[in-house]
Amino acid sequence: MLKKHLTNRKFYLFVLLIVLVLMPMYSASAECSWWQSALGTAVPFAGGLPCAVNAATGSTWDQGLMWVLQFITQALAWALAWIMSAFNFLVYIRIDKGMPVLKATWTILRDISNMFFILVLIWMAFATIFNVGRHRFPDMIWRFLIVAVLINFSLVIGGLVIDAAQILVNVFLNMIGNPGDRLGAFLKPYQLLPGIVNEGTLVGAIFGIVLGLMLLFSMLMAVVFATIRIFALWGLLIVAPIAWMAYILPGTQKWFSKWWGTFIGWNLFLPCFLFILYIGLLFLSKSDEVIATITGNQNTGNFLNTSVSFNMFFFYAFAAGFLTYGTVMAAKLTTAFGAGDGFQKGLGWATTAIKRMPGFSSYFAAQKAADARFKQFQEEGFKNKYLGKFAYGGEAGRKRQEAWWAERFGVRSAEFKNQKDFVSDVNKEAARLKDQEKAGQLEVTADLADGYNITSKEGAARKSILYERGMVTGEQFNKDMSILVRKNPFLAQDLSKKAKGAKYKNVNPIQILQMAAAEGEYARFAVPQAVGLRKEWFDFVVGEDRSIDIMTAKQYGIAIKLMGDKETKEGSDFRKKLMKKRPDIVMEYETADMTAEKRLEAWRKEFAKPDLTPSDVGKLPLAAWNNPAFQEALGNHIQKLQNEDEYLKMTAEERKDAGFTEKKKYFGAGSSYKTTVRNNIKGTSSKNMDKLRILKNVASHISAFSPEKIRDEARRGEKEKKEEGGEEGEKKE
Amino acid sequence: MDINLPDNYCPYEVMTDSLKDTGSWNIFGLKYLNLPLSLQNILMDSPTMEFVAEISDTYHLLESQARELSRIMGNVIIGDLFIGNMTSEIGERLNLPPETAQQIRNQIVSELFAPAIEDIKKVQREKFANKIGNQPQTPAPKPPTDINPGNVVNLRNK
Numbered sequence: 001m002l003k004k005h006l007t008n009r010k011f012y013l014f015v016l017l018i019v020l021v022l023m024p025m026y027s028a029s030a031e032c033s034w035w036q037s038a039l040g041t042a043v044p045f046a047g048g049l050p051c052a053v054n055a056a057t058g059s060t061w062d063q064g065l066m067w068v069l070q071f072i073t074q075a076l077a078w079a080l081a082w083i084m085s086a087f088n089f090l091v092y093i094r095i096d097k098g099m100p101v102l103k104a105t106w107t108i109l110r111d112i113s114n115m116f117f118i119l120v121l122i123w124m125a126f127a128t129i130f131n132v133g134r135h136r137f138p139d140m141i142w143r144f145l146i147v148a149v150l151i152n153f154s155l156v157i158g159g160l161v162i163d164a165a166q167i168l169v170n171v172f173l174n175m176i177g178n179p180g181d182r183l184g185a186f187l188k189p190y191q192l193l194p195g196i197v198n199e200g201t202l203v204g205a206i207f208g209i210v211l212g213l214m215l216l217f218s219m220l221m222a223v224v225f226a227t228i229r230i231f232a233l234w235g236l237l238i239v240a241p242i243a244w245m246a247y248i249l250p251g252t253q254k255w256f257s258k259w260w261g262t263f264i265g266w267n268l269f270l271p272c273f274l275f276i277l278y279i280g281l282l283f284l285s286k287s288d289e290v291i292a293t294i295t296g297n298q299n300t301g302n303f304l305n306t307s308v309s310f311n312m313f314f315f316y317a318f319a320a321g322f323l324t325y326g327t328v329m330a331a332k333l334t335t336a337f338g339a340g341d342g343f344q345k346g347l348g349w350a351t352t353a354i355k356r357m358p359g360f361s362s363y364f365a366a367q368k369a370a371d372a373r374f375k376q377f378q379e380e381g382f383k384n385k386y387l388g389k390f391a392y393g394g395e396a397g398r399k400r401q402e403a404w405w406a407e408r409f410g411v412r413s414a415e416f417k418n419q420k421d422f423v424s425d426v427n428k429e430a431a432r433l434k435d436q437e438k439a440g441q442l443e444v445t446a447d448l449a450d451g452y453n454i455t456s457k458e459g460a461a462r463k464s465i466l467y468e469r470g471m472v473t474g475e476q477f478n479k480d481m482s483i484l485v486r487k488n489p490f491l492a493q494d495l496s497k498k499a500k501g502a503k504y505k506n507v508n509p510i511q512i513l514q515m516a517a518a519e520g521e522y523a524r525f526a527v528p529q530a531v532g533l534r535k536e537w538f539d540f541v542v543g544e545d546r547s548i549d550i551m552t553a554k555q556y557g558i559a560i561k562l563m564g565d566k567e568t569k570e571g572s573d574f575r576k577k578l579m580k581k582r583p584d585i586v587m588e589y590e591t592a593d594m595t596a597e598k599r600l601e602a603w604r605k606e607f608a609k610p611d612l613t614p615s616d617v618g619k620l621p622l623a624a625w626n627n628p629a630f631q632e633a634l635g636n637h638i639q640k641l642q643n644e645d646e647y648l649k650m651t652a653e654e655r656k657d658a659g660f661t662e663k664k665k666y667f668g669a670g671s672s673y674k675t676t677v678r679n680n681i682k683g684t685s686s687k688n689m690d691k692l693r694i695l696k697n698v699a700s701h702i703s704a705f706s707p708e709k710i711r712d713e714a715r716r717g718e719k720e721k722k723e724e725g726g727e728e729g730e731k732k733e
Numbered sequence: 734m735d736i737n738l739p740d741n742y743c744p745y746e747v748m749t750d751s752l753k754d755t756g757s758w759n760i761f762g763l764k765y766l767n768l769p770l771s772l773q774n775i776l777m778d779s780p781t782m783e784f785v786a787e788i789s790d791t792y793h794l795l796e797s798q799a800r801e802l803s804r805i806m807g808n809v810i811i812g813d814l815f816i817g818n819m820t821s822e823i824g825e826r827l828n829l830p831p832e833t834a835q836q837i838r839n840q841i842v843s844e845l846f847a848p849a850i851e852d853i854k855k856v857q858r859e860k861f862a863n864k865i866g867n868q869p870q871t872p873a874p875k876p877p878t879d880i881n882p883g884n885v886v887n888l889r890n891k
Contacts, residue, residue, distance in 0.1 A: 665786045667742070667779050675777050678745070682766070689762030696749050 069206070076212045083219045088178045090226040091169070091270065095162045095233045102234055106155050110241040113151055120144065120248055134250045143248050154240035158263065162233065165267035172274035182281050215316060218323035222273065225327055232266045272330035280322035284315060419490045422457070426491065429461035430468075446471050454480050455487050460495075467498040470505025477507050478515065481533065482524055489529040496533055500540050509547035512537050517555045535562055535570070542577045549623045553588035560589075579611050581620070584627035591629075603633035604640065614673050618680025622687040625694050635698035642670025674699050741800045742785040744807030745777035764811045771849035772810050772856070781806075784845050788837060798827045806841060810853065812860035816842075 124144070127135035134140075150157065176182060236259065243259035246252035436442040448466055452459030463480060466472050472480070477499065484492035504512060511522075516537035518526035525534060538559040541547040556578060563571035578586050583606060591599040606612050617634065624630055645668045650658065660666055677695060681688050740746035745765070752758045765773065775781055785806070789799040805822050808814035814822060819841070824834035846853055858865060 665783055667782045671743070671782070672779060675779070678777060679770075679773065684763055684766040686759065688766055689759050692749075692762050692765070693752075693755070693758045696746075696752075 069209070072209055073212075076209060076216065080212060080216055080219070083216065083223055084181070087219060087223050087226065088181065090223060090230070091173065091274065093230055094166060095230065095237075099234075102237060103155070105238045106240065109238060110151060110154070113241040113245040116245055117144075117148060139250075140248060147244050147248050151241050151244045154244050155237060158237045158240050161263065161267055165271055168271035169274060172271065172278050176274065176278055176281060182284075214320040215323075218320040221327050222323055225273070225331075226270065229266050229269055233263070236263045236266065269330055273326055276322060276326035276329055280319065280326065283322075284319065416490070419488045422460075422488060423490050423494050425457050426460040426464055427494075429457050430464040433461055433465060444469070444471075454483055460491060464495060464498060467495045468502060470499065470502030472499060472506060474507040474511045477504070478511070478522070481515070481530075485525065485527060485530045485533065489532065492530075493532050493536065496536050500536065504540065509541060509544040510550060512544075513541045513547040513551060513555065516541055517558045519555075531562060535559075538562065538574065542574065542581065545621065548578075548581050549621050551582055551585060553585040553592070556582075556585045557589045576611055579606065580616055582624050583612055583620070584624040584630040587633070588627070588629055599629070600633055600636050603629075604637055607633070607637045614676035615680045618677040618682075618691075622690055625691050631694060631698045634695075638670045638673055638699040640670075641673050642668040645669045670699070741796060742782035742789075742803060743777050744775075744781065744785075744803045744810065747800050747803040748776075748807040748811075761811075764813075768811065768856070769849075769852045771852050775845065775849055776807055776810055781845060784841075788840065792829070792833060792837065794827070798829075801826045802837070806845070809846075810856070812856040815861045815864050816853070816857050817864065 120140075121144075124135065124137050124140050126132075127140075128137045239259070243256050246255040246259075433442060437444055444465055446466070448471075449459055449462035452462055454460055454463055463472070480495065481492055484495070499507070514520060515522045515525055516534045518524070518530070518534065541551065559574060560566055560571050563574050565571050566575045575586060587599075587603055587606065591602050594602065607617075647655070647660070647666045647668065650660075674695065678692065681691050681695075740750075749758075749761065752761055765776070768776070785799055785803050788794065788802065794802065802823065805814065805819065805826065808822075809816050809819055820831070820834045820838045823829060823837055824831050827834070827837075829837070842850075
């Protein structure tokens with residue numbers, strides 16, 4: 001247990017907080033001279049900063065808070081001072097190409113490169129013999145000779161470029177002086193951070209911390225770039241011989257270009273940055289004039305009676321801006337001067353390095369989170385959770401307002417648009433909740449939406465998740481749909497579709513059938529707004545054995561009317577699906593007004609269609625088989641098939657031609673149909689046994705091969721022969 | 734021409750003709766639906782009906798005899814009749830001499846049952862395990878005797 005706490009960062013933070021709060025309790029008027037001595041007084045930037053909590057006023061808790069603020073202001077001032085000093089130091093560093101380590105490493109690489117000249121010569125020889133394009137002697141010799149000479153001066157050439165850039169740097173440094181000191185002089189941080197944090201200076205201290213942090217991060221960025229620049233240039237000088245060597249071979253020339261791009265880029269970075277800094281400092285030096293122009297010489301006063309004035313706020317924000325964007329602009333400017341991918345990559349590493357620094361990663365993460373929250377705030381607005389009203393509606397609020405007015409002005413479809421937008425918002429909210437679930441902040445149980453109104457975004461989103469996962473009971477389903485049919489049919493359809501995806505897991509299909517038919521207690525769904533929903537439910541019912549078994553012809557009639565009759569595509573598709581499952585009810589509905597003969601004829605037509613093959617008949621549910629009309633129609637159909645068999649219409653000759661002999665008899669289409677139906681009754685359930693029994697009863701002893709018919713056929717044949725013979729005799733005579 | 738109702742040549746139809754009550758239907762239905770598809774097909778497919786019709790023609794069987802033959806075949810397939818008793822049943826029920834009964838039985842087994850003989854054996858083994866055990870076993874073929882054992886050298890023992 002203790003081990004677990006010891007590895008938990010939150011535990012340490014908690015202990016730190018307790019210590020910070022309790023310390024003043026132990027000695028409310030404690031001096032913080034130990035802190036000042038720890039920081040040292042040598043840091044010029046921190047001069048005049050607070051050193052002690054004013055213990056004269058406030059409760060122990062107030063003092064604790066002030067003590068914490070005091071601690072932060074001290075640390076901030078300290079950090080700023082050091083960063084400024086580091087910046088001063090870094091911009092004045094000259095890239096010494098004569099540094100012994102640098103020169104020694106460069107020498108090693110140059111010697112290695114010189115060895116490669118031999119290999120390149122051999123390569124050129126072979127390329128010339130075998131006529132390898134662009135590698136032959138005449139193509140490469142000029143580059144070879146140039147490199148052979150200049151590779152020995154690569155350090156000097158690099159140094160020349162560095163010196164040239166340094167001239168530019170010196171110009172700006174001469175104009176600026178120590179950049180850190182200048183910034184300190186212009187920004188007057190001792191005004192920003194109050195000397196002592198007490199009730200009077202509390203708000204000012206908070207403002208000061210915020211502005212100070214802005215400046216700190218901006219400076220840090222510049223410092224990191226300036227540091228990386230030094231190491232990058234050293235590294236590039238060392239590998240210069242290899243870069244020159246790469247110039248010889250056509251395939252490696254791009255490395256040479258890349259090296260130059262990167263090298264020039266890092267050289268130009270500092271002059272560019274200093275140029276932008278110079279412009280910024282120029283503005284700061286004229287701060288009084290600038291602010292007078294902006295405010296029209298009016299006294300702007302201080303914020304909330306703090307030491308922070310508009311003037312100060314403006315220039316701190318300005319300084320942070322030009323330091324941050326100055327770095328970025330310098331990078332862009334340098335790239336524009338011809339720096340290549342290497343320089344861009346270096347910048348990427350530098351940015352990553354800053355972002356990964358301990359503490360700063362949190363800052364950037366927080367910045368991202370703040371951006372995201374701001375975006376969310378813009379989209380969703382701010383709702384007072386106690387009053388349930390929007391203090392600021394955001395983008396969603398604007399849409400709501402628009403829709404409300406559009407409805408009032410009678411804009412066509414405005415109401416629908418509003419409802420659809422709401423559905424879209426609900427889905428977004430549901431996605432957010434699911435993320436919370438993934439993060440372990442939310443547990444999805446059946447009571448997820450308890451206490452939430454389904455017409456609210458939060459409530460509907462919670463319901464949406466439950467619907468999607470089949471966690472809604474029949475009772476809840478009925479209740480929700482009843483409300484939404486009136487309030488937002490689009491949402492009702494959306495939720496219903498989600499429930500359908502989960503196969504309405506906890507809802508009895510029979511209830512869905514009754515709701516679809518708007519029968520009995522579900523009669524409330526017999527409204528125009530519920531038509532879409534009911535179609536959806538009927539569509540589900542068709543695929544569900546439990547509900548299809550109890551479906552009646554009347555319910556089919558309701559469904560087909562909802563779908564605009566069987567002539568429409570929707571209706572036709574639905575009928576086709578149902579014909580595969582319950583042809584009996586379809587036909588019962590459609591042949592209700594027909595005579596028995598016409599009804600059987602209608603059935604025959606359906607049996608002849610590919611939608612109701614003998615295999616389909618075998619697979620029909622028992623409910624269909626039990627229907628007397630179906631039984632009659634099936635028996636009739638099989639018998640008719642047998643009677644109308646093509647075989648019977650054949651003459652003896654035709655039968656012989658078709659391969660039927662006395663030994664190879666034919667048992668008729670009715671028998672085949674019956675066999676196929678029976679072959680498709682599979683499984684040993686009692687329902688299937690019933691189906692077999694029914695089939696036996698409805699189509700037993702089919703009599704297409706009755707001796708009478710065969711005899712008649714034969715007699716007819718003989719008679720025809722005789723008549724033909726007589727006619728021929730007469731003709732002969 | 735002696736062809737009458739096609740159902741008389743269909744073992745399934747003949748067997749189910751006598752099922753009057755639901756109980757007997759369920760007993761038959763269970764047996765039928767438990768059969769492999771190959772045997773279900775033999776019970777009611779056209780080739781079976783053609784086969785029975787051909788036998789009837791060949792042996793000049795009456796309608797009632799053809800019907801009884803269909804029933805015997807069906808009984809064997811669903812395991813109600815032991816295949817070893819088929820000859821005697823054909824002789825008795827169709828009132829035919831033993832030689833003719835034997836010929837018909839041989840024709841049925843070699844022509845109609847042949848494609849599904851393994852399934853028929855399985856059904857028969859399940860239903861008549863005791864009778865199969867009492868049948869005289871065909872002696873297993875003797876392994877070929879070594880002509881000269883000395884000709885074979887077992888390298889593993891070397």
